[in-house]
Each structure stands twice: as structure tokens, then as C-alpha cells.
Amino acid sequence: MLGLERRSDVPAWIYVAVPVIAVLLALAVGAVFLVFTGHDPLTVYRVMIQASFASTFGFADTLVSATPLILTGLAALVSFRVKLWNIGAEGQLYIGAVCASGIALLIGESLPGWANILMMLAAGAFGGMLFILIPAIARAWLRTNEIITTLLLNSVALLFINWLIFGSRSFWRDPAAGQFPQGLRIPDEAYFPRWGATRVHLGLVIALLAVVAIWFVLNRTRFGFRMKILGDSESAARYAGVPVRLMVVAVLLLSGALAGLAGAADVGGFSRRLDPNSLAIGMGYAGIIVAALSRLNPGSVILVAIMLGGVRNAGTALQSLPERVPMEIAVMLEGAILLFALGSEVLVRYRIHWPWSKGPALDASPEEAEAT
Amino acid sequence: MPTTADDHPAGTTNGPGRDPVVEAHGIYKTFPGVVANADVDLRLERGEVHALLGENGAGKSTLASVLTGLYQPDAGEIRLDGRPVVLRSPREALAHGIGMVHQHFKLVKRFTVAENVALGDRTQPILMSAPDVHRSVVELSERYGLPVRPDAVVGDLTVGEQQRVEIVKTLYRGVDVLLLDEPTSVLTPQETEALFDTVRAMAADGKAVVFISHKLHEVLSIADTITVMRDGGIAGNVDAADTSVRELAQLMVGREVMMEAPGGDGQAGEVVLELDDVSVDERSRRGRLDQLSMTVRAGEVVGIAGVSGNGQRPLAEVAAGLIEPDRGRVRVNGRDVTGRPRAARKAGLSYVPEDRIGTGLASSLSVAENLQLTRAHRPLLDRGRWSTDARRLMEEFDIRAPGPSTTTSSLSGGNIQKVLLARELAADPDVIVAASPTRGLDVGAIEFVRQLLAQRREQGCGVLLISEDLDEIRALSDRILVLYEGRIVHECAAEDSDVTELGLAMAGAGS
Known part of the structure; x- marks a missing residue:
């Protein structure tokens, strides 16, 4: 009988092989759709790789796309570590961008550029925290499901930034733009420095610093230790004297702050204004994918974010192909990679028992048998 | 005196106490990294209370699961009345007359006793015949000393009463062999005594009762035969009449143990x-x-x-x-x-x-x-x-x-x-x-x-x-x-x- 058998110990190569195979399978699924729409999958994939990884500027753009994904990936990671499911990085990112651009416009030229940039980063983090504060408190004291509250608030945030730019004469909107409403540019001094002629900006450094900081917090601090206990069992945390409610709020605020930083990075390093079109491309949701694929490991977040950043970046390049491949193929690939990666998680923990293979057969793992 | 199961005379036809109703031969069962049962023989006779004694992880539960069709053995066979059978599921085991009362009850709390008893009985018509089930429950509970009311809601019953329902449930399905997994762990001493009376009544009725436990005193007072398991194998098979707590403990652990902690006469202070x-x-x-x-x-x-x-x-x-x-x-x-x-x-x-x-x-x-x-x-x-x-x-x-x-x-x-x-x-x-x-x-x-x-x-x-x-x-x-x-x-x-x-x-x- 075909069945699954729990691995008693997981060999190291599995951790590499499984995600690689997941990506290949996702590409295979993507190929089916490409063939259906009359494109040659090999050409498309070759263009994607060239566009994102094969040239200096291409790779630089990949890094630009990866920057917010690292931050939103970390945002998801810290909350998922304690089994809190912040699905609202998307909205927290928008509000972070609102606060960062707001402070930059307020400060104007009254402060030196570096001070303005620091203020923007702080404001971005603050905005993200502010936006998750209510779900966090509701989760800690009322046990409200944070998946639902954070998810629904994403729509609130999206409508809010659209209203700021397209629906009102707000402080953020450029009064000079008549026909095509857009955000007011932040002062030149507040632009994030860039790396040479590329578009790689200070945000990447911030993101990498955040990875190191989060690694340190998780592994070397009392706060991280408490997160670990709480992530294992709330009852154990209570027994160990961990202030559970405060921890829930603190972890969610940290998560929101990281997402808000991603918003600040977009404002300072990329669009240089509050730009809903640049923000609302699902960077927050992609963070969930990044966290899941990285197996909640801060170091892996960088690699996964670069991979997904490459896919996203290539989506734009595809449109310039003569046969005009829709850029949605990139979004589809992203989804397929997540599905295959989550599906293959089973293979990390279980071994397939084929009907024809010899050896100790298990109809079900003992736990499952017990449940029947 | 520890002997192996094979030393017993082969089942003869004279008298209900000597028929081997279930025999397990050379049962071998591994889980990844663990040998749960290694070459285990077990022989259950009609009318006997057979205790399966062993520490946690000694392989008692695995053996019980093999006997009730939850697991398939990797090697070895099970014989019923001398004929080899393959038990692919607990349902099949039940059809062959082998039932088990698990440590964690499998009852629907919102159903009545009678409904729980009838649950899973495929001979019942789609609209179950409540009076028939009621009658059976009353009859069984009187016959084996298991006081339960058929129309009581299971969720309202005490743990001891729920256990009786579980036993009635298996008896209702007409089992000849009943396995009880750590049945006394949830009972008061009085309830335990009552359970023992039931077990004896079932044995007297010609059923084989397997009593799985790690409590030495209990096993000694209820069992006729005791099979001790250790590390997945049989450590010994003894008659309850000529063994002692000490010998059983030694068989279980493989060495001498001291169960009573040294009690000093320290004076209680502040x-x-x-x-x-x-x-x-x-x-x-x-x-x-x-x-x-x-x-x-x-x-x-x-x-x-x-x-x-x-x-x-x-x-x-x-x-x-x-x-x-x-x-x-x-x-x-x-x-x-x-x-x-x-x-x-x-x-x-x-x-x-x-x-x-x-x-x-x-x-x-x-x-x-x-x-x-x-x-x-x-x-x-x-x-x-x-x-x-x-x-x-x-x-x-x-x-x-x-x-x-x-x-x-x-x-x-x-x-x-x-x-x-x-x-x-x-x-x-x-x-x-x-x-x-x-x-x-x-x-x-x-x-x-x-x-x-x-x-x-x-x-x-x-x-x-x-x-x-x-x-x-x-x-x-x-x-x-x-x-x-x-x-x-x-x-x-x-x-x-x-x-x-x-x-x-x-x-x-x-x-």
C-alpha cells in the first residue's frame, strides 16, 4: 500500500533538495501554461534568468526587488516563530510608507539629509507598529484571531493610501499634478543613497542589518528566548513566568515595525513619494512566502528574497519580449513555488513508502493510527 | 517459575479452560528506529485472565494493536482457534471476536449509552431499533455486573461508568477475547474491585480477558497467567499463583528494584x-x-x-x-x-x-x-x-x-x-x-x-x-x-x- 512513513532523522541534503525540486516543479507547471498561451517556455525562462541574474544591472534590479521582500519576510518570520500569524505586512507596509513620506515632507529641508533619512526609517517602523497595534492588543487580551484582523486591515490601508493620493487633496498629494494625481516628491536630501549607477539603495543595507539584528534577538537575548518558549507552548511560557500578553503585543509590534520599514525603504529608495502603484504590488504577501520558504530561518530569508525578487524583476522584462509574455506569469510562478514548497514539506518529514518497496511497512504513522 | 508459552500442553478439547482461542506466533513489528515487538509469542485461552505486564515502551500496546488489527505485523502470524488469520483493521478483529477497551475511551459524549453501544454495529437497520439495544445493554450489564443505564448521556457519566460503557460496547459485539489497556488507571480502589468482579465474570463465561498493566499488585490479584514484556520481547510467562511482586518487578526491569523510597523519621519543621x-x-x-x-x-x-x-x-x-x-x-x-x-x-x-x-x-x-x-x-x-x-x-x-x-x-x-x-x-x-x-x-x-x-x-x-x-x-x-x-x-x-x-x-x- 502507498503510504507515508515518518523519517526518524532528516538527512541534511533533504533541506536543499526539496526546495530545489519545488522550484523546478513550479517552473514545469508554469511551462504548461506558457505552452497553452503559445509561448516557448524555454525561451521565456531563459529571458527571465538573463534579465534577473545574468547581468550586473539585471542582478542589481533583482536586489532592489528583493529589498522589501527581506523586510516583509522578516516581519512574517518573527510573528510565525511564536505561532502568531500576522498576514497584514501588506497594510503595515503601506502605513509605514505613509508615515515615512509624511515625515520627509514635514521635515523638508530643515534637517540634513541623513537626519531626515533616519527620521523616515523611524517613522516607517512606527507606522507599521501603529497599524498592528489594535490587532495585537485584541489578540493578547481578547484572543481575537489575528489572521482575520490583520488581513482585513490590509484593505483599509490600501483604500487609505488610494484616498490620500487619488481621492483627496491631502498633504501627500502633489498639488501640481492635475490630470494624473500622484504623490508629492520628498526632498532630494532625503533620497536614500544608491550604489554607483545601479538602483540598489540604502534599503538593502537596512534590510541586511535587520537580518543580523533579528538573528541576534532570536538567539542571544532574553526576548528571543521568551519568543522561543512561547512559540513552543503558551502553557510552558506561562509556567516559566513569561508575561505572555506583553510578549504577544511586543512580537506583533516588532513584526509590524519590520513591515513598516519596507514601506519606508520604498519611499526613500525607490519611488521617492507616496505612490500607491509602486507600493501595492503584494510585497507584504510575498513576505509570507519568503518566511515559509526560509523555514523561519533569518539567514535563508536573504536567499529566498533574492530568488523571488528575481522572479518579480523578470516579470517586467518579459513584457518587452516580441511575443509580449504577460507579466502575470511571474506572479503565477511565485504562487506555484509556494504551493510546491509547502506541499513538499511533507517529504521533509516523511518518506514515501511505495507499494513495491520492501522493508518495514507502515499503514500509517503510530499517531495517525491512534487517531482512527 | 518463568517458562515460555510453548511449555504449556497443547490445547485439548476437554474443558473450556484449555482451548487456545488466540495464538500469536513470532510477531515482529518495527517502527523507524524502534523494534517494538521482536519474536513475540502469546497464547490466550478461553476462560483465562491473562495479564500483559511491562514498562512503558516494552511493547505491550504494540502487541495489543497487532492483535486488534490496528497494526500489521512485519512477520509472524495470528491464529484463531488454530486457523491463521489476517486482521486488517479493528473492525475485522471485532468480526473475529477480538475487542479492545482503550485507555482513552472512544465514546461520543453527546450520545446515550445505548446509542454509543449501537454505534458501528452494521447489523443494525438504518433506523436503529432502540428497544433491542436497550434490552441488550440491560442484559449484559446484569450478567457481568456492569451497572449502566442505557438512556444515560455518556457525557454525564463518571470515568468509571464510561469505562463500563466501553466494556458493554465490546460485549454487545459478541467478543470472545477482550483486551483492557491500563483499565484501572482512572478508577478508585472500589471501582477497581468492581471491575475485577466483571473481569472474573467474563472469564467464567469462557471469554479470554487480556489485562494490560504496569501495576504489579493488581496484575497479581486478577490474572491467572502473566506474560511479562521487556524491550519488545517476552521476558517471561508465569502463573500468577506461583510468583511474587518481587519476581515480576525483576522480570520487568531486568534487575532488582527498590520501589519503596527510604522513609526516614525526619521531624517536620516550620x-x-x-x-x-x-x-x-x-x-x-x-x-x-x-x-x-x-x-x-x-x-x-x-x-x-x-x-x-x-x-x-x-x-x-x-x-x-x-x-x-x-x-x-x-x-x-x-x-x-x-x-x-x-x-x-x-x-x-x-x-x-x-x-x-x-x-x-x-x-x-x-x-x-x-x-x-x-x-x-x-x-x-x-x-x-x-x-x-x-x-x-x-x-x-x-x-x-x-x-x-x-x-x-x-x-x-x-x-x-x-x-x-x-x-x-x-x-x-x-x-x-x-x-x-x-x-x-x-x-x-x-x-x-x-x-x-x-x-x-x-x-x-x-x-x-x-x-x-x-x-x-x-x-x-x-x-x-x-x-x-x-x-x-x-x-x-x-x-x-x-x-x-x-x-x-x-x-x-x-x-
Whole structure:
């Protein structure tokens, strides 16, 4: 009988092989759709790789796309570590961008550029925290499901930034733009420095610093230790004297702050204004994918974010192909990679028992048998 | 005298007591990394009570699962009345007359007794014939001494009554062979006696009853034949009539054991733990406390006996400061620590909770981390010191683990409990609250844990021991309190304790 058998110990190569195979399978699924729409999958994939990884500027753009994904990936990671499911990085990112651009416009030229940039980063983090504060408190004291509250608030945030730019004469909107409403540019001094002629900006450094900081917090601090206990069992945390409610709020605020930083990075390093079109491309949701694929490991977040950043970046390049491949193929690939990666998680923990293979057969793992 | 099953004369046709109804031959069953059953033979005869004795992990449950079709053996065969059969599922086993009452009942709480009994009976028409089932339940319960009302809702019944329903359920399906998995772990002594009467009645009726247990005294008093398992194999097969607790314990563990902790005559000193007029309302079905007052003195073990669910959990948690009682105060060494777990620890209390995994320990964390779980920490951790601390404690408490960074959940039950005890005892407490500290452990680990507690008592530590195992309470305590519905209904010195009296008090009929 075909069945699954729990691995008693997981060999190291599995951790590499499984995600690689997941990506290949996702590409295979993507190929089916490409063939259906009359494109040659090999050409498309070759263009994607060239566009994102094969040239200096291409790779630089990949890094630009990866920057917010690292931050939103970390945002998801810290909350998922304690089994809190912040699905609202998307909205927290928008509000972070609102606060960062707001402070930059307020400060104007009254402060030196570096001070303005620091203020923007702080404001971005603050905005993200502010936006998750209510779900966090509701989760800690009322046990409200944070998946639902954070998810629904994403729509609130999206409508809010659209209203700021397209629906009102707000402080953020450029009064000079008549026909095509857009955000007011932040002062030149507040632009994030860039790396040479590329578009790689200070945000990447911030993101990498955040990875190191989060690694340190998780592994070397009392706060991280408490997160670990709480992530294992709330009852154990209570027994160990961990202030559970405060921890829930603190972890969610940290998560929101990281997402808000991603918003600040977009404002300072990329669009240089509050730009809903640049923000609302699902960077927050992609963070969930990044966290899941990285197996909640801060170091892996960088690699996964670069991979997904490459896919996203290539989506734009595809449109310039003569046969005009829709850029949605990139979004589809992203989804397929997540599905295959989550599906293959089973293979990390279980071994397939084929009907024809010899050896100790298990109809079900003992736990499952017990449940029947 | 240990003999192997094959030494018995082959089943003859003269007399109901000698027919082998089920034989297992050379059963072999492995799980990844574990050989659960290795070359196991078992022979059950009609009309006998056959005890399957062994420590946790000895392979009793695996064998039972093979016999009831839950697992397929990797090798070996099962014969029914001499004919080989393959039992692919519990349903098939039941069709062959083999049924099992599991330790965790499989009843639908909202259904009545009769509905539960009829559940899964495919001979019933789609609209079940309630009067028929009722009649059968009444008949079976009278015949085997299993008082249950067919129209009672299962959720309203006590644990003992639910167990009777489970037995009636299997009898209703017409089993010849009934396996009972640790059936007495949830019963009072009186309920246990009643169960034994039922078991004897079933055996007298020609059924084979397999009694799975790790309690030596019980096995001796109920079984005709005892098969002892150890490390997945058969350690011995003895007649209950000519064996002793000592011999059985030795067969189980493979060496001599000392089950009674050394009881000194240490003088009880100052009051180290005091619960003063404590009440806890019933919250999330965890039980309640009703104006309970008690004290534990230095150098004494106070044992709390009682049937599970009579307030043990709130008592332990209130004493440890984990839950704030609705009224009353808790004092450790004279300091008021009511509802403040960290204050209780600071005042000298250690707590060994009932759920060692998930409360006492975070099992996905390393051994070193778990040894630090309840310590106060600075904002930045000193992990180097953690690991030296862990090495020292692992040696001192004989924790068998590859290293301090080993994941706790990968250890055996006994070692997991040692991690918990090591941490709690290393804090050098003045009072230890220990809830079911040996539950689910094997004999070797039980011995170790009991001696640790006794040793601390010698050193002047007060111990509040909460356990559903009456033998353990009597073996370790100086003073025994019986908890019933959140109140202390009986108190006696351990040496004057009388099982009948304790049992009556546990059932709420005490003086």
C-alpha cells in the first residue's frame, strides 16, 4: 500500500533538495501554461534568468526587488516563530510608507539629509507598529484571531493610501499634478543613497542589518528566548513566568515595525513619494512566502528574497519580449513555488513508502493510527 | 517459575479452560528506529485472565494493536482457534471476536449509552431499533455486573461508568477475547474491585480477558497467567499463583528494584507552604477548590490522594502561584505569593507540573534551554554558561542525552522528567509541589524520581505530592489528605492509612 512513513532523522541534503525540486516543479507547471498561451517556455525562462541574474544591472534590479521582500519576510518570520500569524505586512507596509513620506515632507529641508533619512526609517517602523497595534492588543487580551484582523486591515490601508493620493487633496498629494494625481516628491536630501549607477539603495543595507539584528534577538537575548518558549507552548511560557500578553503585543509590534520599514525603504529608495502603484504590488504577501520558504530561518530569508525578487524583476522584462509574455506569469510562478514548497514539506518529514518497496511497512504513522 | 508459552500442553478439547482461542506466533513489528515487538509469542485461552505486564515502551500496546488489527505485523502470524488469520483493521478483529477497551475511551459524549453501544454495529437497520439495544445493554450489564443505564448521556457519566460503557460496547459485539489497556488507571480502589468482579465474570463465561498493566499488585490479584514484556520481547510467562511482586518487578526491569523510597523519621519543621481558605471556581473544566486550607512543613511529604478531576490541578496551580484563587491566600515561607508565580519561586517554591511536556518543559527546545526555562535572565543571554550548567546537571541527575543542545522531545519519558526535576531541584527549593511526578514513567525512572523526592525530604524540604496513584502516595507520604470535589475530606498519617477508608473517601463517602 502507498503510504507515508515518518523519517526518524532528516538527512541534511533533504533541506536543499526539496526546495530545489519545488522550484523546478513550479517552473514545469508554469511551462504548461506558457505552452497553452503559445509561448516557448524555454525561451521565456531563459529571458527571465538573463534579465534577473545574468547581468550586473539585471542582478542589481533583482536586489532592489528583493529589498522589501527581506523586510516583509522578516516581519512574517518573527510573528510565525511564536505561532502568531500576522498576514497584514501588506497594510503595515503601506502605513509605514505613509508615515515615512509624511515625515520627509514635514521635515523638508530643515534637517540634513541623513537626519531626515533616519527620521523616515523611524517613522516607517512606527507606522507599521501603529497599524498592528489594535490587532495585537485584541489578540493578547481578547484572543481575537489575528489572521482575520490583520488581513482585513490590509484593505483599509490600501483604500487609505488610494484616498490620500487619488481621492483627496491631502498633504501627500502633489498639488501640481492635475490630470494624473500622484504623490508629492520628498526632498532630494532625503533620497536614500544608491550604489554607483545601479538602483540598489540604502534599503538593502537596512534590510541586511535587520537580518543580523533579528538573528541576534532570536538567539542571544532574553526576548528571543521568551519568543522561543512561547512559540513552543503558551502553557510552558506561562509556567516559566513569561508575561505572555506583553510578549504577544511586543512580537506583533516588532513584526509590524519590520513591515513598516519596507514601506519606508520604498519611499526613500525607490519611488521617492507616496505612490500607491509602486507600493501595492503584494510585497507584504510575498513576505509570507519568503518566511515559509526560509523555514523561519533569518539567514535563508536573504536567499529566498533574492530568488523571488528575481522572479518579480523578470516579470517586467518579459513584457518587452516580441511575443509580449504577460507579466502575470511571474506572479503565477511565485504562487506555484509556494504551493510546491509547502506541499513538499511533507517529504521533509516523511518518506514515501511505495507499494513495491520492501522493508518495514507502515499503514500509517503510530499517531495517525491512534487517531482512527 | 518463568517458562515460555510453548511449555504449556497443547490445547485439548476437554474443558473450556484449555482451548487456545488466540495464538500469536513470532510477531515482529518495527517502527523507524524502534523494534517494538521482536519474536513475540502469546497464547490466550478461553476462560483465562491473562495479564500483559511491562514498562512503558516494552511493547505491550504494540502487541495489543497487532492483535486488534490496528497494526500489521512485519512477520509472524495470528491464529484463531488454530486457523491463521489476517486482521486488517479493528473492525475485522471485532468480526473475529477480538475487542479492545482503550485507555482513552472512544465514546461520543453527546450520545446515550445505548446509542454509543449501537454505534458501528452494521447489523443494525438504518433506523436503529432502540428497544433491542436497550434490552441488550440491560442484559449484559446484569450478567457481568456492569451497572449502566442505557438512556444515560455518556457525557454525564463518571470515568468509571464510561469505562463500563466501553466494556458493554465490546460485549454487545459478541467478543470472545477482550483486551483492557491500563483499565484501572482512572478508577478508585472500589471501582477497581468492581471491575475485577466483571473481569472474573467474563472469564467464567469462557471469554479470554487480556489485562494490560504496569501495576504489579493488581496484575497479581486478577490474572491467572502473566506474560511479562521487556524491550519488545517476552521476558517471561508465569502463573500468577506461583510468583511474587518481587519476581515480576525483576522480570520487568531486568534487575532488582527498590520501589519503596527510604522513609526516614525526619521531624517536620516550620510551615513552608500554606494554603489558607482557598477557593477556585470551576474554570474551563479544570476542577474547583472549595475553601481549602492546608499546610506543608519542612521535612514532610504531604500526599494528596483523589480521583482525577477533583481539584488536583487547581490545587497545584494555586500553590505554585500560577492561578489566582477567587478567595484565600497562599504563603511560601510565610510570604504571600498568591497568584504570583515568580514571587512563589523567589520565596523558595519549585513546581513539577503534571504536564511535563508543554507546561513544565518546552519540548522543541534544547535540554540546556529547558534547564534554564524558569530562571531569571538578564536581557542578554550567557549561553556558554547554560551549556556548562547543563553538563553538570546532566551528570548529577543522570540525564541520558547526547548533549546539552539535544532537542528535549527526542529524549525518553524518564529522561524528560529528569530534565524537569533537575531544573526544579537545582533551584534548591524549600518546598516542592509535584503533580503526578511519576505518571507514565517506567519502573527504573519511577524509582529514581521517588528517591530524589525522598532525599529532598531528608534534607528538610517540604513536598506536596499530588498523585492519582494511591500506592505512590502511601509509599512516599508522611501525611495523606484526600481531595474530593475541591475539599479535603479525609486526613491521616501514612502509617495509619487504610486503603478501604481512603478509597471510600476518594469516592466521596468518607467520614
